[in-house]
Amino acid sequence: MIDQDATCCPGLAAAPLDDERATELARVFKALGDPVRLRLLSMIASRDGGEVCVCEMTPAFDLSQPTISHHLKLLRQAGLIDCERRGTWVYYWVLPGALDRLAGFLTTPQTVGETPQTPEATA
Template sequence: MVGQDASCCPGLASAPLADVRATELAKVFKALGDPVRLRLLSMIASRDGGEVCVCEMTPAFDLSQPTISHHLKLLRQAGLIDCERRGTWVYYWALPGVLDQLAAFLTTPRAVTEVTVAEAAVVGVTTAEVTP
């Protein structure tokens, strides 16, 4: 699961980046390149229930309501969050897929043995299976 994301796309340091892929990635990084959007995304991603109402985010900033709405739109267009209207309110939640892809992209490749052992552990392999 996590390992597949990392293996499907070469990381930043594994080979020179192709033009098309660089453009794709730059779009997402650009969405993260604003303090307000970073705080919004963090607010949403760190929320326990997984959802945050706009009515709760707007007063957390010294910005107008349209500005917050604009930033949320950009985060949504970058594939980082999604939303749903429920009555008068709109709720946002995080989509972890793109974030995980970015993390994998930025992660500098470690030694092969370390990666293998670590991921065996994450996947849930028992210690007996790892060492005879």
């Protein structure tokens, strides 16, 4: 489905990113770089059942329905969420592993034996 290895394994601090992988990852982070999308994602991720109806998200914002739909589409294109129509309504959920893969990419390895602190401590 999604190319997992592209956003998972190496880690930002493991080695300098090549251009291609950086472009892929930037698309995902760009999707998170908007307050509305961040709130939408949080709204879905924090829901007990794991899924939220659009009809519940739209009135939570001071924005038009097309705008919310647009943001949801971007989150979906970024591989962070997915949706399904169920009768009249459409439900969204967070794709399992997507956020954790991103988190893993950001986590620094805590490698001992390297300079663990800010250079200003040595200046």
